[in-house]
Amino acid sequence: MPNKVHVATTINSEETEFLCEPHQSLLEVLRETVGLMGAKEGCNNGNCGACNVILDGALVNSCLVLAVEIQGRSITTIEGIATPEGLHPLQQKFLEHAALQCGFCTPGFIVAGKALLDRNSNPSEQEVREWLAGNLCRCTGYDRIVKAVLDAAKV
Amino acid sequence: MPTLWIPAPLRDLTQGKSSVTVSGSTVREAIENLEVQCPGIKERLCEGDRIRPNISVLVDGHVTHLKIRERLEETSEVHFVIAISGG
Amino acid sequence: MATLDKPNEYKVIGTSPLRHDGVDKVTGRAAYGADIRLPGMLYGAVLRSPHAHARILSIDTTKAEKFHGVHAVVTASDLPDLESKVVELGEGVVNRKYQSNNVLARDKVLYFGHAIAAISANSLNIAQEALGLIQIEYEVLPPIMDVRQAAEPNAPILLDEVRTEEFGKKGDVPSNVAGHYQDKCGDIEKGFKDATVIVEREFTTTMVHQGYIEPQNGTAQYNPDGQVTIWCSTQDPFGVRQQVAEILEIPVSNIRVFPMEIGGGFGGKIGVYLEPLAVLLSRKSGYRPVKLTMSRADVLTSTGPTSGSYIKLKMGADASGKLTAAQATLMYELGAYPGGSVGGGMGVLLAPYRIENAVIDGYDVLVNKPKIAAYRAPGGTNAAFAAETVIDELSEKLGIDPIEFRLINGSKEGDRRVDGFTYKRIGYLETLQAAKESEHYRSTLSGPHRGRGVATGFWFNYGGKSSASASVNNDGTVSLLEGSVDIGGTRTSLAMQLAETLGIPAENVRPVVADTGSIGYTEGTYGSRTTFATGWAVYETANSLIEKLKERAAILWEVEAGQIQFENGVFSSGDKALTFKELASKLDETGGPIMASASVQPKGAGPTFAAHIVDVEVDPDTGKVQILRYTAIQDAGKAIYPAYVASQIQGGVAQGVGWALNEEYLYDEHGRLLNASLLDYRMPVALDLPMIDAVIVEVPNPGHPYGARGVGEVPIVPPPAAIANAIYRAVGVRMSKLPMSPARVVEAMKK
Numbered sequence: 001m002p003n004k005v006h007v008a009t010t011i012n013s014e015e016t017e018f019l020c021e022p023h024q025s026l027l028e029v030l031r032e033t034v035g036l037m038g039a040k041e042g043c044n045n046g047n048c049g050a051c052n053v054i055l056d057g058a059l060v061n062s063c064l065v066l067a068v069e070i071q072g073r074s075i076t077t078i079e080g081i082a083t084p085e086g087l088h089p090l091q092q093k094f095l096e097h098a099a100l101q102c103g104f105c106t107p108g109f110i111v112a113g114k115a116l117l118d119r120n121s122n123p124s125e126q127e128v129r130e131w132l133a134g135n136l137c138r139c140t141g142y143d144r145i146v147k148a149v150l151d152a153a154k155v
Numbered sequence: 156m157p158t159l160w161i162p163a164p165l166r167d168l169t170q171g172k173s174s175v176t177v178s179g180s181t182v183r184e185a186i187e188n189l190e191v192q193c194p195g196i197k198e199r200l201c202e203g204d205r206i207r208p209n210i211s212v213l214v215d216g217h218v219t220h221l222k223i224r225e226r227l228e229e230t231s232e233v234h235f236v237i238a239i240s241g242g
Numbered sequence: 243m244a245t246l247d248k249p250n251e252y253k254v255i256g257t258s259p260l261r262h263d264g265v266d267k268v269t270g271r272a273a274y275g276a277d278i279r280l281p282g283m284l285y286g287a288v289l290r291s292p293h294a295h296a297r298i299l300s301i302d303t304t305k306a307e308k309f310h311g312v313h314a315v316v317t318a319s320d321l322p323d324l325e326s327k328v329v330e331l332g333e334g335v336v337n338r339k340y341q342s343n344n345v346l347a348r349d350k351v352l353y354f355g356h357a358i359a360a361i362s363a364n365s366l367n368i369a370q371e372a373l374g375l376i377q378i379e380y381e382v383l384p385p386i387m388d389v390r391q392a393a394e395p396n397a398p399i400l401l402d403e404v405r406t407e408e409f410g411k412k413g414d415v416p417s418n419v420a421g422h423y424q425d426k427c428g429d430i431e432k433g434f435k436d437a438t439v440i441v442e443r444e445f446t447t448t449m450v451h452q453g454y455i456e457p458q459n460g461t462a463q464y465n466p467d468g469q470v471t472i473w474c475s476t477q478d479p480f481g482v483r484q485q486v487a488e489i490l491e492i493p494v495s496n497i498r499v500f501p502m503e504i505g506g507g508f509g510g511k512i513g514v515y516l517e518p519l520a521v522l523l524s525r526k527s528g529y530r531p532v533k534l535t536m537s538r539a540d541v542l543t544s545t546g547p548t549s550g551s552y553i554k555l556k557m558g559a560d561a562s563g564k565l566t567a568a569q570a571t572l573m574y575e576l577g578a579y580p581g582g583s584v585g586g587g588m589g590v591l592l593a594p595y596r597i598e599n600a601v602i603d604g605y606d607v608l609v610n611k612p613k614i615a616a617y618r619a620p621g622g623t624n625a626a627f628a629a630e631t632v633i634d635e636l637s638e639k640l641g642i643d644p645i646e647f648r649l650i651n652g653s654k655e656g657d658r659r660v661d662g663f664t665y666k667r668i669g670y671l672e673t674l675q676a677a678k679e680s681e682h683y684r685s686t687l688s689g690p691h692r693g694r695g696v697a698t699g700f701w702f703n704y705g706g707k708s709s710a711s712a713s714v715n716n717d718g719t720v721s722l723l724e725g726s727v728d729i730g731g732t733r734t735s736l737a738m739q740l741a742e743t744l745g746i747p748a749e750n751v752r753p754v755v756a757d758t759g760s761i762g763y764t765e766g767t768y769g770s771r772t773t774f775a776t777g778w779a780v781y782e783t784a785n786s787l788i789e790k791l792k793e794r795a796a797i798l799w800e801v802e803a804g805q806i807q808f809e810n811g812v813f814s815s816g817d818k819a820l821t822f823k824e825l826a827s828k829l830d831e832t833g834g835p836i837m838a839s840a841s842v843q844p845k846g847a848g849p850t851f852a853a854h855i856v857d858v859e860v861d862p863d864t865g866k867v868q869i870l871r872y873t874a875i876q877d878a879g880k881a882i883y884p885a886y887v888a889s890q891i892q893g894g895v896a897q898g899v900g901w902a903l904n905e906e907y908l909y910d911e912h913g914r915l916l917n918a919s920l921l922d923y924r925m926p927v928a929l930d931l932p933m934i935d936a937v938i939v940e941v942p943n944p945g946h947p948y949g950a951r952g953v954g955e956v957p958i959v960p961p962p963a964a965i966a967n968a969i970y971r972a973v974g975v976r977m978s979k980l981p982m983s984p985a986r987v988v989e990a991m992k993k
Contacts, residue, residue, distance in 0.1 A: 023367075037277040038270020040505070042455045043538040047920035050455055078270035091268040095260050098885035101730035101893060103267030104456045104505025110268060129928040136920065138453045138506050139730060140889055141896035142928040160662040163426035163601075164409040173427065173662070199410030207410055208328050216666050217845040217945075218705065234663040237409075237423050237585040241704050241769025241955055242452075242509015242616025 009070045011036070012080025020067040027051045029067035030077065038078035038107045042136065049135035052108040052115075053077050059115035061134075078107035081114055089155035090114060090148070099148040101139035109135050113149045122153055157185055157231040161196075168196045182212060182233060183223045200235060211238045254742040255948050258885035261734040262753055267503075275459035275475030275502040276535050283461070284313055286523050286534035287369035288516075289359040289376050290544060291351035294385035294610040294913025295400070298349060298358070298378060305375040306361060311368035314526035315376070316519065317359045318348035322491045326403065329488065336513075340579035342489045344613050345518050351380070352400055352578035353612050354914045355543030357515070362523040362532045385610040385913030389552050389573045392418040392609045400608045404580065418608040420580040425588055425602045425661040433567025433599030437558025441635045444554045445628045447962075447980040449547040449575065449907040452617045453897070453925050456505020457541045461533040462520035470497045470521055475504040477511045477727055478766025483758050485514045486521055500757040501727045508897070509616030510545060512766055542918040546615025547907065549574040549583055553628040555591075563642045563650045568592055568600040568660075570628070574621060577613040582606030586621030590959060591629045592660050593700035594670055594851060595651045600660045610913050616768065618894060619701045619955035623901060623962060627980060630697035630963030635976065644696045644967070645678045645853075669877030669941030670851040674698070676939050677853040682873040691860045692870070693971030698853045699959025703952030704769030705847040709762025710779035711839030712740060712787060716830065718823025720744065720787075723756045725764025726776040730893075730954070731886035732767065738882055739777045739948065743784035745811020746822050762841045770952025771847065773882055774943075778844040781947045786838035791825055794832040798825075846945020850952060852876040854895070854960040858968040865987030867903055867969060873935040874960075879943035879951030888936035891957045895934050898961025900926045906981050 004019040011034065020029045027044070030036045030053070042050035044063045051062040054076040081088045090113045093099070100106045109132065116123060116131045123131070128149050129142070137145060156178045161169050169175055175192065179185030190197040206212055206222045213234040219225040227233065250256035266272040303315040324339040342348075347356045359376050363369035386392045386400065399416045406413035407421045434440060460474040470492060476482050479499040487494040504511060516534040523532040536545070554571040570591060574584040584604035592600060637647035652671050658664045677683055677696065687694050710724040724736055737751035764776065792806040795813045798820075799806075805815045811822045820828075829836055857871040874891050881887040904924040908916040917923050942949025966977045975990040 021367075031277075035279075036270075037273070040274070040456065041276065041535075042457070042505075043920045045538070045919060045921070048455055048538075082269055087265070087268065091265075094268050095264040098258065098261075098731070098889050100264075100267055101886070101889055102454075102456070102504060102506045103263075103272055104274060104454075104503075106267055107270040132928045134927075136455055136925060136927060138455055138508075138897065138925065139893045141892035141894075141934050142926075142931055143892050143934045144889060146928060146933070162409050162662075163424040164411075164422075166426075201410075210410075213663050216663050218847075219845070220705075220707075220843050232663070234661070236589075236661055236663075237421075239586045239589055239702060240583070240616055240620060241702070241771070242507075242512070242618050242620050 005068050007068055007071045009072065010074040012076055022068055024067045025063050026065040026067045026070060027062040030062060036077050036079050040104055040107060049112060050105055050108040052111040052135065054111060054115050059112055078111055081110055088114065089152040093148040093152040097144045097148040097151065099140065099144040105135060105137045109145055113152065117153055125150060156229065157227040157233060159185055159189055160232060160234045162235050165196055165199050168193045179227055181227060182225045185227060185233065209238050211236050252742055254738045254748050255882050256884060258883060259734065259748045261731050262737060263728065263733060272503045274456060274505055275473060278461050278473050278502065278533065280461065280463065280531040283531045283533055284362040284364065284527055285366040285369050286360055286362045286520060286532050287366060287373055288357050288519065288540065289373045290540065291347065291354060291356040291358055293351055293380055293382050294354045295383040296351050296380040297383065298347060298351060299381055300379045301359065302377040303359065306372045309372040309375055311364040312372045313362045313528065313530065314523050315359060315361050316522045316526060318346040320522055321346055321489065336581060338488045341485065341513065344579055345489060345515065353610050355540065355612060356578065357544065360519040360523060362527045386418065387609055387611065387909055387913055389550065389575050389607045389609060392607045393573060393605060400578065400610065404608065419605050420576060420608060421582060421606040423585060423588060423604040427660050428599030430567045430569050430599045430601050434558045436560055436566040438561040439636055439639045440556065440558040441632050442556035443632055443978055445978045446552050447624050447627060448550040449611060450901050450905040451542060451547040451923065452508035452510035454506025454508060454510060457536040457538060458511065458515055458545060459535040460516035460520045461531060462517065462524045463531040464521055464524035464529055466529050468496050472497065472499045472517050472521065473502055474517055475502050475511060477504065477507040477729065477768050479727065479758050480763055481512060481766050482514055482517055486518050489518045490521060498757060498759040501755060504727055504729055507729050508618045509620060509768055512768055513546065513615055515545060538920060539918040542923055543915050544612055546577065546613050548617035548620060549614050549624065551575065551624040553624065555628045555632050557632050557636060559636045559640060561640065563640055563647050565595055565597045565651045566599065568597055570602045572602065572604045572625065573607055574605065575609050575611060575614065576606050577609060577611045579613045580606065583614065583621035586619065587625035589661060589702065590622035590700050591625040594648065594653055594698050596653055596657050597660065602660060618897065618958040622699065622701060622959045623898065626697065626699050626959045627962045627966065630960065631966050631976065634967040645674055648698060649674050667941065667944055668849055668851065669939055672941050673851045673853045673875050673877050673939050676875045676937060677855060680855065680873055680875065680937065682855050682871060682935065687857050689859065691862055691972050692857065693968045694855065694857050695964045695966065695968030695971060696853065696855050697960035697963035697967060698851060699956050700849060700851050701770065701956040701959060702849050703774065703847045704771045705775050705844050706765040706769065706771050707843045708764045708776040708779040709839065709841040710776060710783045711761065711837060712783050713835060713837035714787060714826050714829060716827055718746065718826040719750045719752060722751050722753045722780065723761050724753060724776055724780065725756055725761040726772045727767045728755050729767055730890060731883055732772045735773045735883040735886065736776055736780045740780045740784050743781055744787065744822055762839065770954040773950050774847050774946055774952055775842065775844055777946065777950060778842045779840045782840035782842060783838050786840060787836060790836045790838060794829065795820065795825055797832045798828055848879050848943030848945055848951040850877055850956045852956045852960055854964040856964045856968050858965060858972055860969060860972045860987060862973065862991065865984035867965065867982065867987065869899060869932055871932060873937060874957055875937040875939060876953065876956060877939045877941050877951060878953050879946065880940055880949030881938045882948060882950050884938060887938055887953050890954050891936040892934040894957025895961055896926050896931060898958045899931060902962035902965040902980065902982055904981050904983055
């Protein structure tokens with residue numbers, strides 16, 4: 001029986017704990033153990049951003065973070081973006097701008113968008129494109145995604 | 156009478172003609188009548204009692220799903236093209 | 243986005259309400275195929291060939307079977323040995339034996355990454371580790387990686403039984419050329435004699451992948467009574483059912499497929515890869531459910547990309563700009579098994595043009611690469627890359643503006659194509675006119691190394707079988723079940739068509755994508771067919787509901803049903819009137835619930851044309867091409883859901899830009915794929931593109947109740963050609979190889 005590690009952490013403002021194997025990525029544990037399926041696996045090696053989460057305020061690819069690394073730290077996933085009051089402006093603007101088609105990359109983009117707006121509340125189009133360069137979308141051509149993020153910044 | 160358009164690879168069976176007018180109230184009848192004029196052409200178009208699966212039949216510009224059973228008008232044009240798939 | 247033309251005459255159609263599944267998708271709640279969890283679920287992994295071409299001499303799975311945590315191991319010996327049989331699957335045809343061999347290799351492996359065995363285990367980690375314990379002996383054979391070499395008479399043969407098929411006639415000798423097709427009209431000798439200018443060029447393109455962000459997945463439960471349930475992300479759940487049934491020789495009626503949400507398809511998620519393996523493993527693992535997902539590397543090595551190609555094209559035009567002749571050879575890669583797309587390329591090549599004298603020869607050729615799969619207008623982009631750049635060169639040599647040249651030769655209703663059939667109502671000239679009058683085209687582009695290119699494109703669009711059913715709720719809402727998987731907003735565009743017909747708001751329709759056990763047969767979401775064909779099913783369902791509701795109004799008002807009028811959502815007779823919602827509240831007292839359904843196979847799918855304009859800047863030192871501005875104009879017939887039509891256009895453009903500038907398959911001399919990761923298979927990111935202007939032209943399709951044409955595929959056809967033409971105007975070189983990567987542009991500039 002492999003040695004499992006106990007991890008105590010905060011996920012979406014809730015204290016959580018789980019057991020995991022040392023080699024497991026945060027992405028794998030979120031999906032297989034914690035049961036949060038919003039972060040997606042697109043490539044598993046940090047090239048598509050579909051697994052984005054925010055770790056202590058920093059935007060990371062959860063496929064490149066070991067689950068054991070979040071001991072004592074705080075992460076936000078797509079499931080933690082909306083509030084009890086309703087959708088986050090980013091989510092609302094994505095819908096209004098039709099900034100998604102298949103929706104698979106959308107959780108990653110929204111988490112990335114939040115991380116951007118948390119540090120730069122009035123980005124330019126160029127700044128938005130640079131920040132989102134780590135998120136791949138194959139359906140939309142990015143036009144509406146960029147517009148949605150710029151519009152959400154105004155809210 | 157309906158006009159059957161002949162795919163290029165089959166024109167050696169129709170003395171080089173790219174279209175042949177034959178009578179027929181269905182695609183099947185028209186092919187049977189074409190076979191009389193141009194022997195050997197039926198087996199290029201058909202496999203047993205049906206059009207070969209990789210051939211699409213267009214009647215008056217529209218793909219027909221009834222294929223060999225599609226009814227023809229007096230002025231109908233029939234085309235046989237290799238089936239194309241989308242993605 | 244702009245929609246040209248008259249003001250919208252509809253209440254719901256032509257607006258862009260929020261999509262019904264939107265909140266689930268922006269909150270991460272939507273369940274995609276890999277999100278499924280079942281009690282007792284096992285995890286599967288697949289062993290793939292390290293060789294591009296080899297005979298399998300022996301497979302020994304005993305060590306893997308004994309590995310702790312492994313439940314079952316399967317190879318081709320667990321599959322029925324099918325005879326070569328061509329079956330109809332939706333739009334095209336598939337040879338079931340070859341498809342089975344692609345799922346698990348039998349006797350031979352034909353490409354790097356070809357699946358050979360699969361394992362089910364308690365965890366993915368254990369399954370992957372156990373793969374290393376499977377022992378296989380190979381006799382390595384030389385791989386054939388080039389389409390022209392593969393077509394030569396003495397080339398090593400991939401499949402001994404393949405003969406060149408020429409419209410119903412098979413050749414005598416084994417060949418890698420699985421098919422030779424030809425379209426011919428007029429007299430090209432005379433045509434070239436009549437030409438003032440002739441351009442002849444050769445082009446090569448490599449395989450490119452659809453690049454959906456979600457890898458393939460498949461989960462199956464095989465019950466002891468033989469009933470099978472499959473959950474997967476697919477464009478074609480009924481197709482999955484049929485394919486699994488035939489590959490495993492199980493009755494179709496024993497299989498139920500639940501389509502999960504799908505993270506992109508573009509044609510690549512029609513053919514099965516994992517589903518048959520999941521079913522086999524479940525049966526062999528004591529009937530426990532088994533989930534398989536592909537890694538990104540497996541997606542790139544082993545799922546079908548689109549064909550690489552070699553194209554030779556010669557075209558002539560007279561001094562007035564009229565095209566007089568065209569002669570083309572198209573050789574398209576099949577990958578490992580027959581079932582190709584050169585027909586699509588042949589059909590796109592000269593589609594926009596009236597031309598009396600032409601010969602087009604097309605060849606589908608086997609090579610030791612993954613079996614190709616459809617990718618958005620399959621075959622079309624390669625052909626347009628050739629034709630639209632040659633047209634550009636002809637127009638330039640004659641001193642005619644490239645859009646003007648196309649207007650002179652442009653196809654319209656009644657014109658006969660090279661393959662013989664005549665166009666019905668089409669919108670090519672209208673699309674060109676919109677391009678000519680666009681602000682983009684009329685604007686000045688200045689600056690060094692900058693250029694503007696134009697290209698046009700065509701796609702057939704497909705009809706096919708679709709089903710829908712709807713029931714009226716007492717509160718005036720309608721539950722709609724439809725069989726078309728939603729990849730990009732179609733559940734809403736279908737709900738809108740129902741709503742329009744019934745005179746109710748789109749928000750009052752609750753669309754659901756149904757599984758194969760709950761809805762009538764529906765072909766997949768491909769071929770740009772969904773809004774058109776499933777739209778017809780929804781339209782007929784709505785009309786059937788209206789007839790039934792008229793009967794209820796008649797009961798209520800104690801008159802004959804024939805005396806009930808229905809207009810703008812209101813049922814009336816004499817001075818009595820009720821809205822749809824009001825009448826719905828009276829269903830219980832007039833006979834109970836109402837539902838209706840329809841299964842259709844409509845003719846009349848309208849083809850679509852597109853015209854693209856792109857401005858580029860080329861860095862003369864690095865060869866990097868920056869897209870400065872892009873306008874994509876397209877005839878949608880009638881844009882049912884305009885925001886999503888525009889989004890389809892923008893997405894297709896983005897894929898076309900990647901195809902044009904960066905994406906390619908790089909193989910080493912052993913036939914191994916070198917760039918099987920998203921780092922090195924370089925798709926466009928937000929930094930690579932500007933805003934993309936999507937302009938919708940509407941030339942209604944008379945074959946659809948609201949005039950809709952398919953829109954999803956044609957946007958990928960023009961971009962590589964448009965960009966190539968822009969590069970020429972920027973730095974004076976004509977590119978003839980895709981991708982036009984920086985190194986290639988620099989090299990071309992040196993010559």
